[in-house]
Amino acid sequence: MPREVDHRAVRPYADHLGDGLVQMSFTLPVPYSLAARKAALELAAKMGFQEPEVIHYEQLTEGYTYFVMYGRCVQSVDFDALQGEGFDIEYMTEDEIERFAEEHLGRNVVVVGASTGSDTHSVGIDAMLNLKGYHGHHGLEGYRFFKTYNLGSQVPNSVLLAKAIEVGADAILVSQTVTQQNLHVQNLTELVEMVEAEGRRGDMILACGGPRVSNELAKELGYDAGFSKGTEPHHLATFIVRELAARVAATG
Amino acid sequence: MSKLDLDPGVVAACRQAATRIAEQVAEQIAGRTTLSVERSVTRLLGVDGANALEVPLPNVLVDHVHERGGLGRGIAYWLGNAMIQTTSSPQQLAEAVSAGELDLLALQEAEEPAIHERVTSECAARLREIAQRFDERRAMRERLGDGAAPLRYVLTATGDVYEDVVHARAVAEGGGDIVAVIRSTAQSLLDYVPYGPTTEGYGGTFATQANFRIMREAMDEWSEQHGRYVRLSSFCSGLCMSEIAAMGAWEGFDNMVNDALYGILYRDINIVRGLIDQRISRMINGYFGVVINTGEDNYLRTADAIEAAPSVTASQFINHQLALDSGVPDSQIGLGDAFEIDVPVKNGLLYEWAQAQLTRELFPDCPVKYMPPTRHMDGNLFRTHAADTLFNLVTIATGQGIQTIGVPTEGIFTPHIHDRVLGLQNVGYVFNAAHDLGEEIEFKRGGIIQTRAQQVLAGAHELLERIAQTGLFGAIEDATFGDVSRKQDEGRGIEGIVSTEPGYFNPFVELMREASYA
Numbered sequence: 001m002p003r004e005v006d007h008r009a010v011r012p013y014a015d016h017l018g019d020g021l022v023q024m025s026f027t028l029p030v031p032y033s034l035a036a037r038k039a040a041l042e043l044a045a046k047m048g049f050q051e052p053e054v055i056h057y058e059q060l061t062e063g064y065t066y067f068v069m070y071g072r073c074v075q076s077v078d079f080d081a082l083q084g085e086g087f088d089i090e091y092m093t094e095d096e097i098e099r100f101a102e103e104h105l106g107r108n109v110v111v112v113g114a115s116t117g118s119d120t121h122s123v124g125i126d127a128m129l130n131l132k133g134y135h136g137h138h139g140l141e142g143y144r145f146f147k148t149y150n151l152g153s154q155v156p157n158s159v160l161l162a163k164a165i166e167v168g169a170d171a172i173l174v175s176q177t178v179t180q181q182n183l184h185v186q187n188l189t190e191l192v193e194m195v196e197a198e199g200r201r202g203d204m205i206l207a208c209g210g211p212r213v214s215n216e217l218a219k220e221l222g223y224d225a226g227f228s229k230g231t232e233p234h235h236l237a238t239f240i241v242r243e244l245a246a247r248v249a250a251t252g
Numbered sequence: 253m254s255k256l257d258l259d260p261g262v263v264a265a266c267r268q269a270a271t272r273i274a275e276q277v278a279e280q281i282a283g284r285t286t287l288s289v290e291r292s293v294t295r296l297l298g299v300d301g302a303n304a305l306e307v308p309l310p311n312v313l314v315d316h317v318h319e320r321g322g323l324g325r326g327i328a329y330w331l332g333n334a335m336i337q338t339t340s341s342p343q344q345l346a347e348a349v350s351a352g353e354l355d356l357l358a359l360q361e362a363e364e365p366a367i368h369e370r371v372t373s374e375c376a377a378r379l380r381e382i383a384q385r386f387d388e389r390r391a392m393r394e395r396l397g398d399g400a401a402p403l404r405y406v407l408t409a410t411g412d413v414y415e416d417v418v419h420a421r422a423v424a425e426g427g428g429d430i431v432a433v434i435r436s437t438a439q440s441l442l443d444y445v446p447y448g449p450t451t452e453g454y455g456g457t458f459a460t461q462a463n464f465r466i467m468r469e470a471m472d473e474w475s476e477q478h479g480r481y482v483r484l485s486s487f488c489s490g491l492c493m494s495e496i497a498a499m500g501a502w503e504g505f506d507n508m509v510n511d512a513l514y515g516i517l518y519r520d521i522n523i524v525r526g527l528i529d530q531r532i533s534r535m536i537n538g539y540f541g542v543v544i545n546t547g548e549d550n551y552l553r554t555a556d557a558i559e560a561a562p563s564v565t566a567s568q569f570i571n572h573q574l575a576l577d578s579g580v581p582d583s584q585i586g587l588g589d590a591f592e593i594d595v596p597v598k599n600g601l602l603y604e605w606a607q608a609q610l611t612r613e614l615f616p617d618c619p620v621k622y623m624p625p626t627r628h629m630d631g632n633l634f635r636t637h638a639a640d641t642l643f644n645l646v647t648i649a650t651g652q653g654i655q656t657i658g659v660p661t662e663g664i665f666t667p668h669i670h671d672r673v674l675g676l677q678n679v680g681y682v683f684n685a686a687h688d689l690g691e692e693i694e695f696k697r698g699g700i701i702q703t704r705a706q707q708v709l710a711g712a713h714e715l716l717e718r719i720a721q722t723g724l725f726g727a728i729e730d731a732t733f734g735d736v737s738r739k740q741d742e743g744r745g746i747e748g749i750v751s752t753e754p755g756y757f758n759p760f761v762e763l764m765r766e767a768s769y770a
Contacts, residue, residue: 060673118438211664
């Protein structure tokens with residue numbers, strides 16, 4: 001008899017249900033030695049893993065040792081409680097988005113985007129905005145009902161906001177691709193503060209994206225939405241037109 | 253012998269077009285110098301340090317002359333004159349100017365030939381001093397042994413030079429042959445080079461002369477201990493590309509990324525400024541035997557790798573000619589190429605193979621620098637590691653000169669210390685397991701690989717003929733490279749271009765043009 005998954009208490013699955021096995025790797029700044037191995041085991045135990053095992057360890061350079069480990073996670077989460085929150089969005093296709101925009105908005109949606117701060121990578125914002133798009137889906141520039149401005153990379157938040165105000169943007173998109181030491185959080189927060197200081201927060205949708213951005217993080221920082229890895233341009237477009245339509249409906 | 257059955261007539265036509273394009277560039281940038289070129293002259297003359305406001309003395313000196321309207325004659329003229337009038341060294345002169353005790357333009361002016369002679373002999377002495385350091389370095393490299401091609405080029409990018417040393421040791425231990433410290437992302441737009449050791453930077457560590465020295469000492473120590481020479485590289489790019497070349501010369505850096513086009517396209521640096529700086533920057537690298545790397549690989553991060561392949565090849569022809577014109581020999585021109593076709597593309601590996609082989613056959617004597625997949629690497633580090641394995645296979649089988657190693661955590665953050673070591677281990681397995689594969693392989697006549705290479709070459713030829721008509725500046729404006737458009741009269745650093753006056757001279761250019769030290 002196959003066992004039923006208990007969604008009220010789920011834990012990692014590796015070989016069979018409930019085993020809780022987690023793979024992890026890290027480096028400790030200690031010399032490669034038996035003591036180093038013990039340190040890794042003890043650390044994993046302190047993290048709460050049962051039966052931690054070091055399956056590989058090696059010296060990176062003098063005084064630094066790298067570990068690959070397994071451990072059994074005994075914690076669990078209540079998946080049923082999370083499912084009610086309804087963050088699984090049904091995305092529209094490009095055609096559906098165009099029809100939706102025509103029907104509910106009847107005008108161009110103006111979007112300004114940039115990769116901000118010290119981030120030199122424009123790959124994320126280009127994938128969302130440029131005609132070529134991503135994974136065979138056009139970027140927003142290719143939609144009839146979108147007017148887009150892609151400011152590129154290393155754009156100061158102040159420049160991005162000034163442009164958004166100048167062109168009467170409906171939405172600002174911020175991309176943070178490769179960042180260090182959580183600089184992206186600081187950068188994203190600064191923009192929200194600036195938009196609020198200008199008294200424009202209510203006029204614009206603020207969205208951000210990047211491999212280390214999540215919807216939860218974005219909302220916590222004061223954005224309307226955050227888009228992570230795997231986002232395609234029509235996902236973003238769906239969100240923008242729906243959100244704008246909702247705002248139009250709300251203000252009558 | 254060509255494995256790709258390339259038409260020698262097409263190849264020759266590409267070279268001729270590139271020569272015409274480079275000639276036009278030389279004409280378009282003639283009669284001008286830049287603030288950073290003049291600062292490089294002071295740096296090669298040994299000027300170093302910063303004032304109380306942390307303004308580097310080369311900036312203090314050059315700005316002093318520029319503000320007084322004298323830079324059209326070149327900083328060397330004013331320094332030469334001041335050396336005659338005061339008997340001070342360039343460093344002492346810079347300090348006096350910085351302290352407000354000396355106005356270089358208020359001094360009595362000696363006869364022009366006397367000034368030329370005084371400053372030229374000073375410049376020649378400094379070149380000999382630097383050359384001697386390179387002699388010692390070359391001896392060390394020969395004694396300890398340089399790695400065999402493809403050299404494994406590994407980045408570090410912690411922001412803290414002392415952490416970079418730890419990462420650099422680990423990658424040396426993992427088999428890395430060249431360590432390059434990525435610069436802090438904001439640095440390319442600074443019109444000065446920061447001074448002193450730095451421990452804060454984002455996406456990389458500031459290139460400063462002190463940081464160069466710290467890395468050099470650490471790697472020399474490692475090389476001696478382990479009996480294998482580890483090369484160092486940095487970036488001659490951004491608004492200070494010629495100054496970085498001068499600093500690298502003093503500190504004995506073996507390799508340098510050196511490509512103005514990257515800054516022009518991706519940092520919006522003015523085209524003219526970038527190409528003037530590049531010419532001098534490459535001249536310095538060329539003279540001291542430093543291997544330069546060009547940045548064609550970057551176009552494929554913003555343009556589609558299959559469609560844009562001819563633009564990469566065309567750019568290699570142009571970059572090759574521009575480097576030759578700056579006095580860099582083939583053995584020091586590491587043209588750029590990259591493995592950037594999206595992983596799910598059917599037969600993508602065959603197209604990559606064709607492109608990599610094509611680059612090798614077109615530039616057989618250049619240590620081509622081959623770059624790993626980055627654009628489509630999305631955070632699934634196991635998939636990236638698998639893609640890197642294919643990349644490593646193409647690298648060894650096509651005999652690239654330098655390989656920037658792929659790292660599993662590409663596209664997530666600046667990779668961690670063990671990520672780089674894992675990348676190197678992958679390289680090690682593949683280079684060893686497929687060591688002589690390239691020697692065993694021939695391609696099917698008229699097959700996918702030959703056909704693809706011939707198509708890319710034909711596309712490059714067409715593009716080069718078009719660029720020869722419009723000029724390189726026009727081509728950049730038309731978004732020929734990386735899908736990015738830049739105009740000739742726009743961009744950062746444009747205010748730092750200075751028209752030269754009759755009597756302008758740069759003694760280093762004269763000296764370095766005469767003979768390569770290397």
